[in-house]
Amino acid sequence: MILNGRYVNDVGGGISQFATTMFNAVFFGGLQDVQHTPHSFYISRYPAGRESTVSYPKPDFRWRNDSPYGVLVDTSYTDTSITVTFWSTKRYHIESKSSGRYAVTPFTSKTDSSPDCIPMPGAEGFKIDVWRIFKQNGRTVRTQKFHTTYLPEPRITCQG
Template sequence: MYKKYVSSILLMMMVSGCSSSLASGNQNEEKLTVKDMATHASQLVEKAAVKRSVELIHPTSKEIIYTFKSTLSQKSKEYDNEIKMLAEDLAEQLDQPMVPKKLSNGQLTEGSNRVLLDEKKLVETLKNIRALDKKIELPLQVNAPNVSQETIKGIDEVVLGSYRTTYNASVTGRSNNIALSANAIDQIVLGPGDRFYYNLIVGERTVARGYQKAKEIVNGEFVDGIGGGICQTSSTLYNAVANAGLEILEVHSHSKAVGYVPVGKDATVSWGGPDFKFMNNKDYPVMIKTIVNNGALEVQVLAAKQAASKI
């Protein structure tokens, strides 16, 4: 009778939801709620974020370019902004335009590679860093000048396009600057896909480099400046390149009409400012040739006869 009574009491306690120290084994034990568990998981994620560190290395030299460390959540907008800014900073540091080769005494001089960081690809890579990723190769596109001694045979046989302008040869400063800039671009060779940046090829116009004072256009006014006249060279080149059918990448007009080319046919340039850029879109090499003679400047775009006959 006593046993039945005790069993009935225990059964009632279980049905009513009462806890028993006999059932739990520990009266002081506390269980984590769903909220507590979520907070604990978040803390683990944040700890993992603090430890995120990866070395960004050059794909060729294997040099460590930058050690990326972040304490931000990988899924946050702040993290997206951080890696986008990093990609922009690295691009500014690593990107460099191609310096094309030049023909000198029948031999090609060394140019330099075009280097371009794929910012979008880098951002996507950093968005998906895994815990075991300790080193990542930077997505750099490297293009060398696409010409060789073999491919330039007969490159001066055919004129694809040309243009001629005139100037007052008695104005010594201007004449000097035109001659210097024309010589800088003379016999530049561009292989298929190679690019030409006028400011890069001609370089900074300084007294130390032989440039003199001459009239130039600044904000719609004629003023004296070192290197005045080089825009006649860039404008003559622009028209020759356009006549040859090469691809224009960047061109700007002066703020005031010039007398040596028709309106809208000029290409103003300045160091650290507007530039004139084009690309050889042919499937064969071309060469720039300049002729300066007694107040006249002619620019020609040349190619080998056999290559040009395939057009």
């Protein structure tokens, strides 16, 4: 878990993978994103600017079926994957477009001798914009912009 700019051991491994998979199902299903929170650091296994995290008591991920049709949510998993499938009447063809990374911020390096230190490799922070493009009959009927700022992840070297 990321807490106060550092990795810490906590319960919840895999929950962000599910939240991100569900967020992308909502994104490409053309449904309403009510609340989502990207990770504070970029995590390379997720699509930049198109991911979500959850924790208790917050942040949370919420979405709403704003269509006039019911939506059946089907989930499945294996040892190496998570799948979320929505079954409903299709309203839109959704496309995604991303900007390049911009406002790149270098990371700092720190040494930590505490007994609960977790090393961190360090990664640049950046900003990115993602657009969700709603199409009907080949025509764009709406676009929605998602802006994400990723903080630089410090390089932490543990000593002791």
